[in-house]
Each structure stands twice: as structure tokens, then as C-alpha cells.
Amino acid sequence: MTGTAGPGPAPASGPEPGLRALGRRETLRERVRDALRAAVISGELEPGAVYSAPALGTRFGVSPTPVREAMLDLAKEGLVVAQPNKGFRITEVSEQDLDDIAAVRLLIEPPTVRDCTALIPEADLPHLRDLAQAIVDAVDRGDLVGYIRADHVFHLALLGYSGNRHLVEVVSGLRSRTRLLGLAPLLHSGRLGRSAAEHHELMDLVEARDATGAEELMRRHIGHVRGLWAGGGKAAP
The missing domain is CATH 1.10.10.10 (Winged helix-like DNA-binding domain superfamily/Winged helix DNA-binding domain)
Known part of the structure; x- marks a missing residue:
């Protein structure tokens, strides 16, 4: 338009x-x-x-x-x-910009999630579950804007357990500059719902204190963001 x-x-x-x-x-x-x-x-x-x-x-x-x-x-x-x-x-974002953003996120987010897995108090786990469910609920409503917002809130809340507000601010900015133009086709095909459910899988790993598993899942998640979710049909970086 x-x-x-x-x-x-x-x-x-x-x-x-x-x-x-x-x-x-x-x-x-x-x-x-x-x-x-x-x-x-x-x-x-x-x-x-x-x-x-x-x-x-x-x-x-x-x-x-x-x-x-x-x-x-x-x-x-x-x-x-x-x-x-x-x-x-x-504003438009080039393919090179998206590659660069994904590369920086891969450097920061997976290892931070790994380190945070042991730091999250048991009492906070139900709240994080609720945030993960909000992502699934947005997909069920067919609400892409709500999906992006809920996903943003969940991941920044998780990274917040690092205690490093500067890291959280950097990741927030990187996520905001990402473009996910392929989400609508994924929503209509049902694949976005399966992807949304990955957030519960991540919570399963966090609750089990499986730091390595959580790190690997986060790495795959960012690969999805740069790949098909971005609308370019590319393989994960």
C-alpha cells in the first residue's frame, strides 16, 4: 500500500x-x-x-x-x-541488515538464555508460563500484532534474569528492527501455531534446568526468525 x-x-x-x-x-x-x-x-x-x-x-x-x-x-x-x-x-530493511541483526542476536540471546536458566526462581515460573501462553493465544485469535507483542514481552522477561539491563535494551532494539513479513502465510497454514508452542517447550527446558537444551532451542528460534518468518524463504543463518 x-x-x-x-x-x-x-x-x-x-x-x-x-x-x-x-x-x-x-x-x-x-x-x-x-x-x-x-x-x-x-x-x-x-x-x-x-x-x-x-x-x-x-x-x-x-x-x-x-x-x-x-x-x-x-x-x-x-x-x-x-x-x-x-x-x-x-522504513525498509535490507536483506543484509536482517542477516546482520540475526548474527548479533545469535551472539547474545542463546548464551544469555543458557545462563538465565539456573537463575530463574521457582516462584516466577508460572508467570513465565502465562507469558508463553499469551503467544499461543494470540495465534489462536489470528492476531499477528498481539503475537509480536506477546513474543517480545516473553523473551525480554526471560533475558531480564541476566540482571543486565543494557543487554535487554540492546536485544529489544534488535528485535524491533527485525521484519517478519512471512508471518501471515505461516498463520494461515497453521505453522505459526506450532512455532508458538515452542515457547512452552522452552519453558519445559527452563523448568528442568536444562541450560544446554534451552540455549539450542533459542538458537533454532532465531534461525526461524531470519529464515521463513522473514518472508525471504532463506535458510537459517
Whole structure:
């Protein structure tokens, strides 16, 4: 989609599921920002397309003001570029950029998950299970934006047990710059549901304190992200 036209009329029932499902303690600006970020990553907002704040506000069931504020936040992250008197253009990411992002994530995330496996308190395991289930629930709803958001929350929560907030911030930024344009076909084929269930497999390994198994599963997961999930049909890096 190109031009300033919005991505479609607002659903009669209100905001999209990806926006409704977000945490209640966040400000409206933060909720809209997170939903828009997820829409960029999943490809629901198309790379290279320009969207106006009023059109996006209609789509998400909010006024243009929090959308405009949220998009300015995303501009600082490099996800969108402001277009004077038009709206915001969704930035495009090259195949080389995606390769480089995946390579850095492979260096950071699998070994961190390995190290965190022994550090997570037993009392926290049910909460992590709930976060894993939220990923599965989003797939069951057919909600790609909600899927991206729930996946983001789960993985950053897991990495948070490293105690290194700088590491978590770096991974958050890398995940935000990833594009998963192949998610929609995977959702319709049912393969995304099987992938979502991998998060419970990861929790099984964490609960068993199988650090090596958790590390290897995380490595495969990132390979999937760079491969078919990115829409390029490539093999894992």
C-alpha cells in the first residue's frame, strides 16, 4: 500500500485486538506505540508505505494525537520517517541488515538464555508460563500484532534474569528492527501455531534446568526468525 490512505476502516467493535490486549498500567501513548511497532515488524504496516496519523487512529480506535506521538517515538528508533504534511513512511530493511541483526542476536540471546536458566526462581515460573501462553493465544485469535507483542514481552522477561539491563535494551532494539513479513502465510497454514508452542517447550527446558537444551532451542528460534518468518524463504543463518 502506498500513499497516505489508511490501512482500512476501524472495526465496528472498537480497537484492534493487538491494542486491546496490552497492559492496563501503560499510558495510551505507550500502548499505541507498542501496537504500532508490532504492526511494523509483522508487516501489517507495509515497508515503504506512508500512513497518516488520522488513518492509523481510525484503525486502532484512538484519536490521532497519541498515534502521532507514538510514531514520533518510533521515528527515534528508526522504524518510521516523518513525511511533512503526509504522515509517516515505514522504513525498509535490507536483506543484509536482517542477516546482520540475526548474527548479533545469535551472539547474545542463546548464551544469555543458557545462563538465565539456573537463575530463574521457582516462584516466577508460572508467570513465565502465562507469558508463553499469551503467544499461543494470540495465534489462536489470528492476531499477528498481539503475537509480536506477546513474543517480545516473553523473551525480554526471560533475558531480564541476566540482571543486565543494557543487554535487554540492546536485544529489544534488535528485535524491533527485525521484519517478519512471512508471518501471515505461516498463520494461515497453521505453522505459526506450532512455532508458538515452542515457547512452552522452552519453558519445559527452563523448568528442568536444562541450560544446554534451552540455549539450542533459542538458537533454532532465531534461525526461524531470519529464515521463513522473514518472508525471504532463506535458510537459517
